[in-house]
Amino acid sequence: MxxxxxxxxxxxxxxxxxxxxxxxQVRTLVTHPMETGLRRDAAGHLIPRDIVKRFxxxxxxxxxxxxxxxxxxxxxxxxxxHLRATxxxxxxxxxxxxxxTRASLEKPITVEA
Amino acid sequence: xxxxxxxxxxxxxxxxxxxxxSTTGLATLQPGPARAENAQFDExxxxxxxxxxxxxxxxxxxxxxxxxxxxxxxxxxxLGVDSEMTESDxxxxxxxxxxxxxxxxxxxxxxxxxCGRAEISTRIRLAKPQNxxxxxxxxxxxxxxxxxxxxxxxxxxx
Numbered sequence: 218m219x220x221x222x223x224x225x226x227x228x229x230x231x232x233x234x235x236x237x238x239x240x241x242q243v244r245t246l247v248t249h250p251m252e253t254g255l256r257r258d259a260a261g262h263l264i265p266r267d268i269v270k271r272f273x274x275x276x277x278x279x280x281x282x283x284x285x286x287x288x289x290x291x292x293x294x295x296x297x298x299h300l301r302a303t304x305x306x307x308x309x310x311x312x313x314x315x316x317x318t319r320a321s322l323e324k325p326i327t328v329e330a
Numbered sequence: 331x332x333x334x335x336x337x338x339x340x341x342x343x344x345x346x347x348x349x350x351x352s353t354t355g356l357a358t359l360q361p362g363p364a365r366a367e368n369a370q371f372d373e374x375x376x377x378x379x380x381x382x383x384x385x386x387x388x389x390x391x392x393x394x395x396x397x398x399x400x401x402x403x404x405x406x407x408x409l410g411v412d413s414e415m416t417e418s419d420x421x422x423x424x425x426x427x428x429x430x431x432x433x434x435x436x437x438x439x440x441x442x443x444x445c446g447r448a449e450i451s452t453r454i455r456l457a458k459p460q461n462x463x464x465x466x467x468x469x470x471x472x473x474x475x476x477x478x479x480x481x482x483x484x485x486x487x488x
Contacts (some may be wrong), residue, residue: 240446281444299445
C-alpha cells in the first residue's frame with residue numbers, strides 16, 4: 218500500500234540569492250515517525266519498521282549531498298548541511314521511505330557575480 | 331532497548347555491518363567472536379568489524395553533542411570536518427555509530443566538493459549513555475575518528 222508522494226511533508230530553508238563562491242546553509246525537515254521496527258504495540262506485536270532511509274540533494278541535477286538514515290535517526294528527520302554557490306539554477310531535494318513513499322521539493326537559487 | 335529475541339544482537343550487528351559496507355564498498359567483513367551481553371564494548375573491534383580498517387583519532391573531526399541530555403529520542407548533533415572541500419581534498423562520507431544502541435549504525439552522510447563545507451546538523455536517538463563515534467572517510471582513503479560521551483536520561487530506542 219504505497220502512500221502518495223504528498224504523505225510526507227517536507228520543508229526546506231535556503232537563501233534565494235547567494236554570492237558566487239559563498240558557502241550557504243540548507244536546512245531541511247520532513248515529517249515522519251521513523252518507526253524503528255524494534256517497538257511493540259499494546260498487544261505485544263512488533264510494529265513494522267518504517268523509516269525515511271535516504272535523502273538526496275541535487276544542485277542543477279548533480280548530486281551534492283546524500284544521507285543514508287538508519288533507525289537511530291530521530292523522528293521527523295532534520296538535516297542541515299552546506300552548499301557552495303556556483304551557478305544559478307535549482308536545488309532539488311528528495312526523501313525516500315521504506316514503504317516507497319517519497320517527498321520532493323525544488324528551490325530556485327540565484328547566484329550573483 | 332528491548333530488541334526482539336528473534337533478531338538478537340549479532341543479527342542486528344550483522345545488519346548494521348551490511349548496511350555500512352553496502353554504502354561504502356569499503357570492507358570485507360570478518361566474522362568476529364560473539365560478545366557476552368554484559369562485556370565492555372570494545373571500540374576498536376567494533377570499528378574493525380564495521381569499517382574493516384584502522385581509524386585514527388583526529389582533531390580535524392568535530393563531534394558536538396551535549397554531554398548530558400534528558401531525552402534520548404532526539405539528541406542534537408553537529409558534526410564537522412576541517413577540510414577545504416576541493417576536488418583533491420575532501421570528505422567523502424561521515425559514518426555515525428552509537429555502539430550501545432540496539433542498531434549501531436546511525437547514519438552515513440555523503441559529501442561532495444559542491445558542499446563547500448563538511449558540516450552536518452541533525453538529531454539522533456540514543457538508548458543509553460555511551461560514546462558516540464564519528465568516522466570521516468577522506469577522498470584519499472584516510473579514516474579519521476572522533477568520539478563524544480553523551481549521557482541520556484531516557485532510552486530513545488524503546
